[in-house]
Amino acid sequence: MSAPLDKSQQPKVSEREARRVAEAAREQDWRKPSFAKELFLGRLRLDLIHPHPMPPPEDARRGEEFLATLRDFCETKIDSAQIEREAKIPDEVINGLKELGALGMKIDTEYGGLGLTQVYYNKALALVGSASPALGALLSAHQSIGVPQPLKIFGTPEQKAAFLPRLARTDISAFLLTEPDVGSDPARLATTAVPDGDTYVMDGVKLWTTNGVVADLLVVMARVPKSEGHKGGITAFVVEADAPGVTVEKRNAFMGLRGLENGVTRFHQVRVPAENRIGAEGAGLKIALTTLNTGRLSLPAMCVGAGKWCLKIAREWSSVREQWGKPVAMHEAVGSKISFIAATTFALEAVLDLSSQMADEDRNDIRIEAALAKLYGSEMAWLMADELVQIRGGRGFETADSLAARGERAVPAEQILRDLRINRIFEGSTEIMHLLIAREAVDAHLKVAGDIIDPDKPFSAKAKAGANAAGFYAKWLPKLVTGPGQLPRSYAEFRPAGHPDLSVHLRYAERTARKLARSTFYAMSRWQGRMETKQGFLGRIVDIGAELFAMSAACVRAELLRTTEDYGREAYQLADVFCRQSRIRVEELFTRLWSNTDDLDGKVVEGVLSGTYTWLEQGIVDPSGEGPWIAEAAPGPSQHENVHRPIR
Numbered sequence: 001m002s003a004p005l006d007k008s009q010q011p012k013v014s015e016r017e018a019r020r021v022a023e024a025a026r027e028q029d030w031r032k033p034s035f036a037k038e039l040f041l042g043r044l045r046l047d048l049i050h051p052h053p054m055p056p057p058e059d060a061r062r063g064e065e066f067l068a069t070l071r072d073f074c075e076t077k078i079d080s081a082q083i084e085r086e087a088k089i090p091d092e093v094i095n096g097l098k099e100l101g102a103l104g105m106k107i108d109t110e111y112g113g114l115g116l117t118q119v120y121y122n123k124a125l126a127l128v129g130s131a132s133p134a135l136g137a138l139l140s141a142h143q144s145i146g147v148p149q150p151l152k153i154f155g156t157p158e159q160k161a162a163f164l165p166r167l168a169r170t171d172i173s174a175f176l177l178t179e180p181d182v183g184s185d186p187a188r189l190a191t192t193a194v195p196d197g198d199t200y201v202m203d204g205v206k207l208w209t210t211n212g213v214v215a216d217l218l219v220v221m222a223r224v225p226k227s228e229g230h231k232g233g234i235t236a237f238v239v240e241a242d243a244p245g246v247t248v249e250k251r252n253a254f255m256g257l258r259g260l261e262n263g264v265t266r267f268h269q270v271r272v273p274a275e276n277r278i279g280a281e282g283a284g285l286k287i288a289l290t291t292l293n294t295g296r297l298s299l300p301a302m303c304v305g306a307g308k309w310c311l312k313i314a315r316e317w318s319s320v321r322e323q324w325g326k327p328v329a330m331h332e333a334v335g336s337k338i339s340f341i342a343a344t345t346f347a348l349e350a351v352l353d354l355s356s357q358m359a360d361e362d363r364n365d366i367r368i369e370a371a372l373a374k375l376y377g378s379e380m381a382w383l384m385a386d387e388l389v390q391i392r393g394g395r396g397f398e399t400a401d402s403l404a405a406r407g408e409r410a411v412p413a414e415q416i417l418r419d420l421r422i423n424r425i426f427e428g429s430t431e432i433m434h435l436l437i438a439r440e441a442v443d444a445h446l447k448v449a450g451d452i453i454d455p456d457k458p459f460s461a462k463a464k465a466g467a468n469a470a471g472f473y474a475k476w477l478p479k480l481v482t483g484p485g486q487l488p489r490s491y492a493e494f495r496p497a498g499h500p501d502l503s504v505h506l507r508y509a510e511r512t513a514r515k516l517a518r519s520t521f522y523a524m525s526r527w528q529g530r531m532e533t534k535q536g537f538l539g540r541i542v543d544i545g546a547e548l549f550a551m552s553a554a555c556v557r558a559e560l561l562r563t564t565e566d567y568g569r570e571a572y573q574l575a576d577v578f579c580r581q582s583r584i585r586v587e588e589l590f591t592r593l594w595s596n597t598d599d600l601d602g603k604v605v606e607g608v609l610s611g612t613y614t615w616l617e618q619g620i621v622d623p624s625g626e627g628p629w630i631a632e633a634a635p636g637p638s639q640h641e642n643v644h645r646p647i648r
Contacts, residue, residue: 371437448465
């Protein structure tokens with residue numbers, strides 16, 4: 001056993017210090033325009049996304065060729081049922097993907113990769129993820145947040161030359177940030193990397209290391225102590241997974257993604273060469289957040305794939321299953337669910353493709369768009385899968401193996417529900433995403449008025465901020481009164497003859513964006529420094545913005561398809577239905593901004609934690625096992641067998 005966890009070794013971090021660390025890690029400036037940022041400021045900048053950006057023909061050709069090869073591999077080489085049954089991806093499947101170049105989809109061709117665009121990388125993830133969500137997660141963790149992405153942005157030429165060719169063809173990577181007692185509060189990071197000559201000596205334990213069990217290269221976040229010649233701070237390192245002192249102590253098991261090679265990794269006196277440090281000391285969190293700006297798009301990619309599969313199964317099943325003399329799809333109670341799945345899948349793909357293409361063009365800052373895509377995709381995909389299970393009834397709750405054993409089609413509906421559930425937690429939980437996006441959404445306000453509500457700022461700074469704020473709001477607030485959304489002829493190109501009228505939805509989005517900005521300003525005026533504690537309100541603000549972004553993307557995509565495909569009219573129909581469904585959700589969210597139980601909920605929580613309601617827990621038994629809520633993670637040598645198994 002490891003030594004008992006010494007809490008004195010854990011960094012002592014106040015709430016204010018934790019916020020300061022997080023604030024320092026985010027990108028401070030906006031050097032490029034952002035559709036979503038403008039949306040939260042009450043401006044529907046449709047010119048930033050319409051006409052819909054398109055990939056260069058050569059990029060599209062190479063992407064489509066790879067997708068065709070990958071589709072054949074998925075159909076002939078991947079047995080999803082076997083992966084689910086054995087809780088393991090066969091080595092030959094991973095090696096087959098290596099041979100296809102799937103490990104290097106996003107790595108430039110000069111380093112042996114395929115050099116696919118973000119658009120086609122995401123299409124590939126959706127395809128692989130539909131064959132096996134666990135396999136999609138492996139490829140995503142390797143390329144979206146693993147070693148290749150931070151090296152691509154921040155790596156030196158020497159680092160790229162040393163590692164990227166390996167990562168493109170043979171080596172699997174993993175990203176290690178989370179610790180047993182550290183989740184979304186990285187200021188408390190306990191893993192250390194102490195400078196020692198031309199190396200760093202690393203000690204600590206990392207939890208939920210996706211790909212960690214099979215990885216060859218790790219990107220590890222560790223705290224460098226401040227010392228003479230060393231700035232210190234949270235820093236990113238590339239670490240060889242087979243380096244002395246690295247031990248994978250356990251492979252974790254989950255309710256879904258049963259083939260996921262996720263583990264607990266211990267570092268004991270691991271020597272990491274200084275040339276393996278990515279970026280400067282103290283830049284680790286900024287590197288992680290910047291990596292996630294586009295890396296987060298991998299999750300909505302797989303959510304889009306899940307939505308497409310849910311639609312296919314719902315269509316096929318509901319056309320043959322009869323109830324009261326007609327297919328169940330023709331009953332309104334079921335039909336409304338199918339309509340929701342179809343319309344939402346269309347919108348999710350619109351959000352994903354638009355965000356991905358903007359990432360490829362690099363004209364816009366997409367940090368908010370990518371975060372919204374992750375948030376919205378993970379939440380809506382879960383709802384679609386839940387509706388599919390309901391449509392399938394008892395068969396939706398039954399496993400695919402059980403269905404096959406009694407002679408029916410082996411449809412893994414319950415599996416997709418389990419597999420998708422983690423996406424609401426992966427790479428920033430929904431609650432954390434709400435706070436992250438809300439911070440970016442109010443950035444313009446904090447830049448001009450932040451000092452007014454900061455208790456640590458002197459009166460002189462508050463006075464200066466007050467003058468700046470007065471000038472900003474004198475120009476900004478009047479623009480929230482009227483706009484194109486009140487003019488019947490606005491967005492006329494979105495009401496072509498013979499198609500549903502989408503211009504009405506864009507006018508609604510424009511009006512609602514201004515209403516959203518007014519609501520945010522009113523809340524900031526009302527709560528000022530306490531605004532950051534109003535997490536329920538902030539979450540609803542973000543959810544409204546996500547709906548408006550999805551509506552805008554759906555309309556723009558429908559117009560693109562009208563001019564480029566044979567199914568433009570059908571695309572317009574799906575966009576119209578989605579926007580109408582979305583508007584209902586938006587109106588409910590606006591009502592809940594001011595009519596809610598947030599304050600009462602807080603009082604109940606205080607009572608629960610103080611034991612006031614323990615009488616309510618009587619009459620049950622708790623089947624949970626014994627043990628601490630958080631496992632011990634004291635630094636020191638491992639006492640476990642190393643279960644690391646590189647795939648060759």
